[in-house]
Amino acid sequence: MNRFVLFMDVLGFSEMVQTNTESNIKQIYDSEFRQTASVTTCLSQSIFGRALSLSSIETVGNKFNDIRQNEINLHLMSDSLIAWTDDASMESFIIISQFAATYSAVSLMLGLPLRGAISVGELQLIELPFNGNNSRNVVGTGLIRAHQLEGCLNWSGVLIDGRCIEELGVSRAAVLQRSDLPVFEYDLSGLDRRENSGCGLVVDWPYCLTKIMQKHENSYIASQFSRHNKRIDLEGVQRKIVNTQKFFDTRRNAGIQAKN
Numbered sequence: 001m002n003r004f005v006l007f008m009d010v011l012g013f014s015e016m017v018q019t020n021t022e023s024n025i026k027q028i029y030d031s032e033f034r035q036t037a038s039v040t041t042c043l044s045q046s047i048f049g050r051a052l053s054l055s056s057i058e059t060v061g062n063k064f065n066d067i068r069q070n071e072i073n074l075h076l077m078s079d080s081l082i083a084w085t086d087d088a089s090m091e092s093f094i095i096i097s098q099f100a101a102t103y104s105a106v107s108l109m110l111g112l113p114l115r116g117a118i119s120v121g122e123l124q125l126i127e128l129p130f131n132g133n134n135s136r137n138v139v140g141t142g143l144i145r146a147h148q149l150e151g152c153l154n155w156s157g158v159l160i161d162g163r164c165i166e167e168l169g170v171s172r173a174a175v176l177q178r179s180d181l182p183v184f185e186y187d188l189s190g191l192d193r194r195e196n197s198g199c200g201l202v203v204d205w206p207y208c209l210t211k212i213m214q215k216h217e218n219s220y221i222a223s224q225f226s227r228h229n230k231r232i233d234l235e236g237v238q239r240k241i242v243n244t245q246k247f248f249d250t251r252r253n254a255g256i257q258a259k260n
Contacts, residue, residue, distance in 0.1 A: 001124050002167060004096045005142035006083040007150050008103070008116030008158065011240060012230045020228040027049060028112075028228060036110060040102045047211050048098050048180065073097050075125070075138050081116075082138050084123050094180050095201055101182040103144045103204035108156065110144035111227025113244065115184050117149035118203070119161035126218060154236075155243035159188075162199030172199065182207055186247065206251040221245045 010016075017025060045051035058067060072095055075082040083099060085092035094116060107114050121142030128137065149159050160183060165172060175183060182204040217223075222241050226232045 001122070002088040002120050003142060004085045004088055004092055004118060004120050004164065005123050005140070005146045006081075006100050006116060006118045006158070007059070007073075007095055007143060008081045008083075008100070008114045009148035009150065010079040010107075010157060011113045011115055012225065012237065015230045015237075016228045019231070024228075036103060036106050036112070039106050040099060043102050043106065043208075043212065044098055047208055048100060048182070050095075050098065050180075072099055074124075075136065081114075082143060084138075084142070088120050090168055090170075093164060097160075097181055097183055101208045103206045104158060104203065105158070105208035108205070108209065108221075108224050109213065111154035111230075112249040113240075115150055115153045115156055115158070115177060117146045117153075117159040117161060118164060119143075119145035119149060120164050120167045121145055123257055154240055155247055156240065157244070157247055158203035158205065160199060160203065162201075165199055165201070171177045172201065175201065180252070184251070186250070202247075205249065206248045208260050209248075221248060 001233075018029070020028070029073075041051060058121050062181050072093075073084050073086075083096060088252060094179070100116065100118060104116075119142050121140060121144075123138065123140030123142045126137045126139060127211045145161060145163070147163055153159055166177060172185075175181060176185065183201050184204050185200050188202075196199075221244050222232060225237065225241050230237075232238065
């Protein structure tokens with residue numbers, strides 16, 4: 001059965017690990033990366049009028065296991081987050097898009113800018129015994145596709161695979177007209193590194209950010225990239241900051257507002 005799959009990872013994670021102590025990294029995971037999922041479920045209510053119900057967070061020692069929710073499933077692995085729905089319905093696409101938009105905005109506020117992609121395909125959670133414990137692994141064609149598309153982006157954002165629109169059996173115009181879908185068209189030429197990287201639709205995290213923080217300085221994006229002792233003077237990092245700022249300014253200059 002096909003499901004919608006979201007793959008996201010933290011930009012600058014390797015740099016952050018190298019420039020922080022072990023205790024600092026643990027604190028970032030325990031208090032910020034972990035709390036982002038919980039905060040996202042609460043903020044969804046005020047932003048979209050829908051609260052994603054968080055059922056439980058299981059931890060073993062200081063390691064993450066899965067976060068089980070009523071409407072969406074999450075798996076945290078190193079600096080990556082994998083989320084998937086129970087099916088490939090329009091309702092599930094709305095849920096995972098709203099989650100991706102809110103999660104991206106909250107993570108940026110915590111100094112953990114993300115990039116990712118939403119695709120569709122098969123996915124399953126496999127548990128295998130390892131050293132006396134069950135090791136959870138997420139595998140499937142939907143995850144592979146989402147991971148491939150995520151690597152196309154050199155900015156903080158979430159790309160939507162054109163296959164999602166095909167799976168829904170609706171037009172792009174129909175998707176863009178929905179007031180409950182945080183999705184908009186964006187010119188990806190010059191930003192992605194590979195051809196056929198999507199359908200020109202992206203998740204609207206700038207809308208969520210402005211709903212949470214109505215005022216911020218023009219240097220806000222760069223300052224969030226530099227948090228947790230991350231260097232931003234590297235050429236590749238500067239390119240991501242410039243592209244992310246351009247992405248955000250495009251939405252802000254157009255006048256970010258709810259579709260309804």
